[in-house]
Amino acid sequence: xxxxxxxxxxxxxxxxxxxxxxxxxxxxxxxxxxxxxxxxxxxxxxxxxxxxxxxxxxxxxxxxxxxxxxxxxxxxxxxxxxxxxxxxxxxxxxxxxxxxxxxxxxxxxxxxxxxxxxxxxxxxxxxxxxxxxxxxxxxxxxxxxxxxxxxxxxxxxxxxxxxxxxxxxxxxxxxxxxxxxxxxxxxxxxxxxxxxxxxxxxxxxxxxxxxxxxxxxxxxxxxxxxxxxxxxxxxxxxxxxxxxxxxxxxxxxxxxxxxxxxxxxxxxxxxxxxxxxxxxxxxxxxxxxxxxxxxxxxxxxxxxxxxxxxxxxxxxxxxxxxxxxxxxxxxxxxxxxxxxxxxxxxxxxxxxxxxxxxxxxxxxxxxxxxxxxxxxxxxxxxxxxxxxxxxxxxxxxxxxxxxxxx
Amino acid sequence: xxxxxxxxxxxxxxxxxxxxxxxxxxxxxxxxxxxxxxxxxxxxxxxxxxxxxxxxxxxxxxxxxxxxxxxxxxxxxxxxxxxxxxxxxxxxxxxxxxxxxxxxxxxxxxxxxxxxxxxxxxxxxxxxxxxxxxxxxxxxxxxxxxxxxxxxxxxxxxxxxxxxxxxxxxxxxxxxxxxxxxxxxxxxxxxxxxxxxxxxxxxxxxxxxxxxxxxxxxxxxxxxxxxxxxxxxxxxxxxxxxxxxxxxxxxxxxxxxxxxxxxxxxxxxxxxxxxxxxxxxxxxxxxxxxxxxxxxxxxxxxxxxxxxxxxxxxxxxxxxxxxxxxxxxxxxxxxxxxxxxxxxxxxxxxxxxxxxxxxxxxxxxxxxxxxxxxxxxxxxxxxxxxxxxxxxxxxxxxxxxxxxxx
Numbered sequence: 001x002x003x004x005x006x007x008x009x010x011x012x013x014x015x016x017x018x019x020x021x022x023x024x025x026x027x028x029x030x031x032x033x034x035x036x037x038x039x040x041x042x043x044x045x046x047x048x049x050x051x052x053x054x055x056x057x058x059x060x061x062x063x064x065x066x067x068x069x070x071x072x073x074x075x076x077x078x079x080x081x082x083x084x085x086x087x088x089x090x091x092x093x094x095x096x097x098x099x100x101x102x103x104x105x106x107x108x109x110x111x112x113x114x115x116x117x118x119x120x121x122x123x124x125x126x127x128x129x130x131x132x133x134x135x136x137x138x139x140x141x142x143x144x145x146x147x148x149x150x151x152x153x154x155x156x157x158x159x160x161x162x163x164x165x166x167x168x169x170x171x172x173x174x175x176x177x178x179x180x181x182x183x184x185x186x187x188x189x190x191x192x193x194x195x196x197x198x199x200x201x202x203x204x205x206x207x208x209x210x211x212x213x214x215x216x217x218x219x220x221x222x223x224x225x226x227x228x229x230x231x232x233x234x235x236x237x238x239x240x241x242x243x244x245x246x247x248x249x250x251x252x253x254x255x256x257x258x259x260x261x262x263x264x265x266x267x268x269x270x271x272x273x274x275x276x277x278x279x280x281x282x283x284x285x286x287x288x289x290x291x292x293x294x295x296x297x298x299x300x301x302x303x304x305x306x307x308x309x310x311x312x313x314x315x316x317x318x319x320x321x322x323x324x325x326x327x328x329x330x331x332x333x334x335x336x337x338x339x340x341x342x343x344x345x346x347x348x349x350x351x352x353x354x355x356x357x358x359x360x361x362x363x364x365x366x367x368x369x370x371x372x373x374x375x376x377x378x379x380x381x382x383x384x385x386x387x388x389x390x391x392x393x394x395x396x397x398x399x400x401x402x403x404x405x406x
Numbered sequence: 407x408x409x410x411x412x413x414x415x416x417x418x419x420x421x422x423x424x425x426x427x428x429x430x431x432x433x434x435x436x437x438x439x440x441x442x443x444x445x446x447x448x449x450x451x452x453x454x455x456x457x458x459x460x461x462x463x464x465x466x467x468x469x470x471x472x473x474x475x476x477x478x479x480x481x482x483x484x485x486x487x488x489x490x491x492x493x494x495x496x497x498x499x500x501x502x503x504x505x506x507x508x509x510x511x512x513x514x515x516x517x518x519x520x521x522x523x524x525x526x527x528x529x530x531x532x533x534x535x536x537x538x539x540x541x542x543x544x545x546x547x548x549x550x551x552x553x554x555x556x557x558x559x560x561x562x563x564x565x566x567x568x569x570x571x572x573x574x575x576x577x578x579x580x581x582x583x584x585x586x587x588x589x590x591x592x593x594x595x596x597x598x599x600x601x602x603x604x605x606x607x608x609x610x611x612x613x614x615x616x617x618x619x620x621x622x623x624x625x626x627x628x629x630x631x632x633x634x635x636x637x638x639x640x641x642x643x644x645x646x647x648x649x650x651x652x653x654x655x656x657x658x659x660x661x662x663x664x665x666x667x668x669x670x671x672x673x674x675x676x677x678x679x680x681x682x683x684x685x686x687x688x689x690x691x692x693x694x695x696x697x698x699x700x701x702x703x704x705x706x707x708x709x710x711x712x713x714x715x716x717x718x719x720x721x722x723x724x725x726x727x728x729x730x731x732x733x734x735x736x737x738x739x740x741x742x743x744x745x746x747x748x749x750x751x752x753x754x755x756x757x758x759x760x761x762x763x764x765x766x767x768x769x770x771x772x773x774x775x776x777x778x779x780x781x782x783x784x785x786x787x788x789x790x791x792x793x794x795x796x797x798x799x800x801x802x803x804x805x806x807x808x809x810x811x812x
Contacts, residue, residue, distance in 0.1 A: 047733070048729065048732040048733045049731070049732040049733070049734075049736070049737060049738060049740060050728050050729055050731070050732030050740040051732075078725075080725065080729075081725055081728055081740065081757075081760060081761065081762075082761070083741065083759075083760060083761045115725065116723075116725025116726070116728070116729060117724060117725040117728075117757075117761075117762050118762075181712065182712060182726075182729065223711045223712060224630070224709075224710075224711065225710055225711065225712045225726070225729065225730065225733070226729075226732075226733035227729065228725075228728075228729050228732060304630075304631055305629040305630065305631065305711070305799075305803075305807070306587065306588060306629060306631045306807055309803070309804050309807035309808045310807065310808070312804065312808045313807070313808030313809050315808065315809065317522075318523060319484075319486065319487055319521065319522025319523040319634075320522070320588075320631070322456050322487055322522070322523075322634075323454060323456055323486075323522060323588065323631065323632075323633065323634050324631065325455070325456070326454040326455040326456030326457075326632075326634060327453070327454045327455070327631070327632035330455070331455060332455060334455060334456040334487065335489065351487075351523075353489075354487060354489060355487065355488070355489045355523075356487075356523050393711075393804060394804060395801045395804050395805070397711075397715070397804075398715050398718065398799060398800060398801050398803075398804060399801070401711070401712055401715035401716065401719070402715045402716070402718045402719030402721065403719050403721065
């Protein structure tokens with residue numbers, strides 16, 4: 001299992017492109033990912049009742065299409081809350097790519113991100129689809145251009161890839177994703193595309209993805225706002241030449257591990273680049289009764305505005321962490337809980353059996369001043385654990401979101 | 407039903423005091439409310455699993471004591487996560503007041519607010535209790551001093567009072583409360599004390615209060631953080647001379663209405679004075695299937711960081727409102743929803759049947775620039791409705807909470 005450079009073009013037979021089509025004012029705004037052969041596809045999508053037009057389309061494609069061969073994505077306009085015109089525009093977006101690549105529209109996933117409530121500039125998109133298909137390339141750079149073109153308020157693009165072996169064949173899993181506001185995924189995150197040259201049945205591909213997101217994308221939060229457009233799409237084209245995986249054997253487990261490395265990496269990058277964030281904040285809850293309770297507890301801490309502002313201020317205000325667990329809905333005995341913080345600067349136990357230890361505030365502040373900080377809560381109830389990732393809440397989060405549309 | 411000046415000392419037979427005892431650096435930090443005769447008492451308290459020592463004490467008093475005659479409150483230290491020493495200190499606080507006033511400690515409610523995890527400076531508190539009891543007075547000013555002494559990050563003190571008539575007797579209900587961070591009450595809010603000279607049975611008093619908070623304190627949120635110390639305490643001493651209310655007749659309904667005026671007023675003041683807030687933000691959800699769903703929908707909007715920052719920026723980013731309803735957990739058809747905004751500047755429909763109307767962004771911004779702004783969502787499902795109150799999310803919220811302890 002080796003981490004390598006690259007993203008959606010790392011696996012065999014995948015090409016990509018990213019261009020400026022004219023949706024945004026200046027920056028790149030359209031991306032295309034293409035498999036030279038038909039691929040099995042899986043997807044997980046937002047649980048928000050308000051679903052964007054591309055999400056509705058992709059859910060249908062995932063269910064009904066035998067194969068998928070392309071993913072077209074735009075940034076700038078989310079195509080959410082756009083009614084029937086929005087659905088027609090989305091179809092036209094898929095058709096334009098289908099026509100340019102000579103594949104059925106039903107083999108094209110779509111994804112949009114940006115402002116809610118505005119219609120897509122569909123002629124611009126149709127021209128963009130043509131331009132994208134003529135620029136497709138299997139280089140690492142082409143993957144990076146695609147990753148760049150799906151950014152909105154992200155400050156850097158997010159890619160990740162790994163190599164591993166199945167039956168003597170080298171397999172690659174690579175992906176890209178974007179944040180960085182309205183991030184509190186529930187089934188998937190804002191936009192993510194992962195590709196692999198593994199041969200695997202469609203059913204197992206979906207199962208691997210659905211299981212995976214529970215521990216990766218669904219464990220991050222920037223602002224507790226679950227978006228209307230969350231989509232994570234996974235394409236497997238089989239070009240690595242392994243014998244197709246059709247049962248949950250060691251090869252399947254290997255793939256799940258590789259997928260987890262890529263998606264965890266992308267998820268953490270997304271949390272660290274949360275709108276306005278200066279720090280990646282990781283929360284581990286251990287010793288919980290059940291995994292579900294550990295997840296609820298860790299997400300309650302990671303999403304508390306008061307905890308997030310304390311992390312921003314490098315203030316070891318542990319009372320807020322205990323408070324956030326207290327209102328999470330999980331029952332526990334606060335008088336036995338231990339709480340520690342950790343970073344590259346060191347590790348420190350702040351709370352033992354529910355009460356403050358005689359810790360040094362100075363050292364605590366030093367630990368919390370690092371770029372990546374961790375809090376560990378031991379519930380002393382059982383053996384279940386969970387890890388969640390978030391970021392601090394800063395002036396810049398307010399600034400970005402008080403005038404996002406202007 | 408007449409609104410009048412005053413707070414906890416407005417009703418007959420109630421005295422109060424507020425002093426600087428030495429818990430905080432400079433500002434007033436201890437308050438006392440006293441009834442010259444034994445009073446029936448009711449309380450609602452935080453649902454946080456982590457409960458402060460005074461909350462545990464008050465729950466016991468509410469259940470076991472025949473009457474209550476005083477409420478002692480301190481600001482600066484919350485006496486939460488303080489273990490057995492914290493409970494002993496809380497008892498000493500009640501005993502000091504009991505001794506000074508010559509009443510049983512079990513007739514004294516306690517309340518603390520401030521930093522979590524620090525022990526009370528109990529000698530300072532005991533001296534403070536003595537000083538408070540010698541300064542008790544039934545003037546409106548004395549009530550105001552008490553309201554001032556319970557403030558933490560509040561920028562102004564919160565009081566409210568009304569007059570009404572029961573059986574020819576003039577009855578008064580008056581109260582005080584404080585915010586303004588860690589405010590997402592669930593059963594009651596941070597700290598609130600309401601007094602009345604009405605004669606009413608203990609059972610009905612509790613029932614009136616429990617029903618009341620569902621529509622008042624439980625409908626506000628500053629930061630979605632439910633505190634460890636939330637307590638709303640209600641004392642009724644019967645000195646108005648009415649025949650004791652022992653059944654749910656018209657007099658009871660009258661009292662509920664008076665109580666609602668006082669608590670809604672206090673709750674709205676608390677929301678408007680949320681940490682860093684520049685605006686009171688009210689959300690009305692109408693046309694919902696059930697009241698419970700209307701409550702969930704309105705609170706989901708009022709607590710969304712993205713909606714709150716948009717309100718701060720006077721940006722009619724209605725997609726975020728629809729998005730927040732969409733992830734609330736309530737099922738509805740987004741394609742039929744209407745959305746309007748309203749303030750002293752005017753009223754404007756932004757969304758009709760799930761899509762943007764052709765509204766003027768300029769006028770929308772003007773409406774949202776007022777000090778009190780309202781959003782109204784019509785779900786077109788049924789006839790149930792709910793109103794929630796919150797505030798905008800600003801730079802100052804981050805500033806206040808990034809260095810609250812220092």
